[in-house]
Amino acid sequence: MKKINTMAGMLLAAATAMFLASCENDNINPYDYIGNNGNANQGSTNVIKTTVAEYPVGSLVWSNDTTLSESVEIPVGTSLYIEPGVTVTCKADVQVPVEVVVLGNLYCLGTAEKPVTFTSDCKKPEAWGGIICGYNSEEVVLNHVDIAYAGATPTESSASFQNKLFKTTIDGGVPAFHFCNVNGKFVIANSFFHDNYNDQTYFTGGNGVIAGNIFADSGNAADGGEAINVKAGCKLDVANNVIYNACTNAFKLSNAGNSEVVPLTDMTVYNNTIVDCGWRRSKNKKGGSVWVEKAARPVFVNNLCYDSRFGLKQPKQDGADMEHSRLTPNYYYASTATGVEQMAKGASLSIWFDTDIKSATAGQFDPLFKLFKQNAGMDINCEVDDPDKGAPLAFDKAWNFDLQQGSPALSGGVTDFARIFPNGIPFFGMKRVNFLDSANDQNYYFSAPLPQPRFGAWL
Template identity: 25%
Template sequence: MIKQYLNRTQRLFVFFLSAAVLVAACSKNNDGPSDPPEEEEEEEVVDGISGDLTEVSFQAGESYDVVGDIFVPEGASVTIPAGVTLEFQEGPNGEAWFLEVFGSLYILGEENDRVVLTPSEELLASSKNQGIGQLWGGIIGTNTAGDLVIQYADILHAGGTVREENAMAQAATGGGGELSAGDASYALYYVREDGQRQDGIFVLTHSHIAFTPDDAIRINGGTILFTYNRFEVTGGTGGDAVNIKAGSSGDFAYNFFYNLATNGLKSADTGPGVSGALETNFYNNTIINSGYRRAEPGRGAGLNYESDAYGKVYNNLLVNNRFGLRFVSGEDEPRVEEIGYGYNWYYGAVQSILDEVYPTDATASVGLIGNDPRAPIPTTDIVGGPGENDPEFVNFDPSTFVFSGNGSIATDPLRSNIEPIPDGADFHLSAGSPALTGGFTDFGPVHENYVSLDGQLTFTPPAPSEFFGAFGTN
């Protein structure tokens, strides 16, 4: 049950009103006449929270209706403790409310006591819910933001429509605004624009991001650590789960991705961040049934490096994706010589998938791997024929994957499927899985530690594992 809360002014009003009633009751015992009590002017009590979050005393385990845009002021710090639910209501004119971060925000759920950010039950049951979010705004880290730390949180059905007054349409998010009024937003956004502050960390761990209309997360610079997260049904006819831009550096490991419109992880040295330093490690991630809702031909790899990006990409498990690891060719190519890659496991239910593990001239998505002498096909990758190299999940059969239409990636890339993870699916590897061994572990992280500005939180990136993908055995 969602509880309703009063702000400080409203609580004081209720206190003084109660005191007045008590005094009036006591006066009835006096013998002399008394003047009639003056009528108190009633103050409207507004249910829910909006505005400055430093004025909200979040209590662990409580639920709060969000009835307007909420924000963390510049220079301030707000912590949302374990068990809190923020339920975003629809605005009186259909507005989607945003959480805008101008200071530091710490969402600190716990393993068995998660923080939940979700739309109202009314919105979920409405015709607005088409399975790809847009039911509330998102969490928007601006140029003045410090840390953005999120752990054990569920961020669901975000990506609502941007309004003129939102930070996403203002210079606060980079340049003239990352988006314009009327655009669908991202579930999470973080920016470190060139010429602005560069300190602080963006950490997302043990969290669930699901149902978004475009990129689930857009990162324009910063020190980034993403580990042990679950991404599900992100993007309508486009959008990456995690779109990493110029000025970013960090580690992305043990994340699980299911049914994405385009890429799971993409690095491109473009955007308002500081250019020339986009180093991102992608290791031990699992990406399944993804890349088919991207409308443009030739787009939609599981993992993607382009536009001067570089890093290490090992031990990933890619199952039935539209394309495999892609190094973009041409003017937008990455720093090929500075990318360490190989030891990635590929499974395809049909030959059309396997033909594009390394994108060829069969589609518009020709990549560098296998097509450029600087990027040979790794002998350490695991690739077989249709239905071979089954990673043997505990409870998920990848051989049941089917296309719409004629089943050809080259001529029928767009799938309308926005189905979530099947009930009961378990993507851990079975005890006898061939994917439990063979991974590469002789490399280190981009950053040894990720430390919050106040020094109170330290996150250490996990070491790579010999198994492929995000999960070993149970």
């Protein structure tokens, strides 16, 4: 595991001596990345300069593609900036799965033309761990980032386990991205999460915006997987996302999973599109499109749910705080009789509102996506990850989940609610970057888009 230490003016010899004195998992400091990543100070005492931008002195900057054969740990107070177009490849054939553990700050500065990519050398799910943030991580920006093939199970030597993050026992894989600082800030925008073995994202605290993303092919038949899993201690605006093939839930919204002193979660979840989710757990009736539990009290409106098992569900004993939630109107479409039956009024554990739009017969209220190919043999209760047995087809980036002209889902949404962060969230580590190329210039405020009086996302 590489523990990054970027104190200004630290000499290589002194740094090497310090790290050689530490335990065997604390390898030499990553000034050995300088040749590959161009993060050497260019002579200024005030900035670190690359061809893309000038960064605060003491920062770590990755400018070129990087291959990781062991985990990287970013200490508290250190900021790692990853420049546009950089690919971080995590090796799969290693004894301890690679993780990126962010105890400090992380800024992935991708653009539409040059995204930042986290991938594996084998291009298979469960090849590496994920991006796991610490309790003192203040700011994380994932803008135009492609994250794939994460979700490996940590070992007792893993950086996340040693820092007591996410798991305190070894009982399954980690999410592709986890944030836990109640007072911290994060944004996931314009990004593509796909083929990750467990949850795509998991939040046990933090102030965040999640907007304009695609979450595709989440989880596995054995262990499940949510696209967006929210626990206590969060304030979130979640809008304009497409979630395809989350095998347990598209959204799991809860106020559990944190200390009783942590404030309850507040979130607005609106104008998202959910397709082919929840096929894994038909026998025990868990999972589906959206699962609300443990006193969750979201604003959840204008969302479009397409051929997903069930609609909105809650456990019988510890479901949503209905008095303080707003859970309608939403749009639920089923192309099969089974789908209609499972989201009908009176279905087990379902939450029903007359103000929702729901298919009463198979194929009624087709929202008319611009381009999407459904599995002809689709079975929303298939429980196996095999398209030949009814599971969703692999995600195709050519698909377009926006709505055709004349779609019945283009009207009926609401706009009379407030976002949690109407003025956006400032990320001061971004403000301190001076971009030298206007094509890479990025704002330091991120906000979710205004709600639209339609259902579903527009991308």
